[in-house]
Each structure stands twice: as structure tokens, then as C-alpha cells.
Amino acid sequence: MTPDLKTQHNVRAAADWRMIVEMIDAAMQLALEKGPHEVTPGCNCISCVNRRKRILAGPTAPWRHRL
């Protein structure tokens, strides 16, 4: 990668990173404003997003170790 392309890549990566951080900040702010609530489809607060992710991930694998 030439230095110029590398700089362009870094600028784009920094912009992407900033966008992700801003999205998480907005989701945290929304969760703070709404307070505790049930997991709601379409709600983009950090709590609902995480709980929906956990639901979609399915049940955890059974414990396979003996103590």
C-alpha cells in the first residue's frame, strides 16, 4: 500500500470508528432517557439491542465438563 492510500484508509477507518462510537453513544443516551423497559422490537436503545442479540444467539451450549 502506498503511503497516500494508507492515509486515505486511515482517514476512512477513523471516520467509521467515530460513526460507530456515535451510534453507541446515541443508543446509551436513548436507554438512559427511556429507563428500564421490556425488550421492544424496533427500539434501538443499547439494552434492547443487546437483549435482542442474546435472543437471536439462541440457548447456550450445554455444560460438557465434569468437576
Ligand SMILES: [Zn+2]
Ligand atoms: Zn429499548
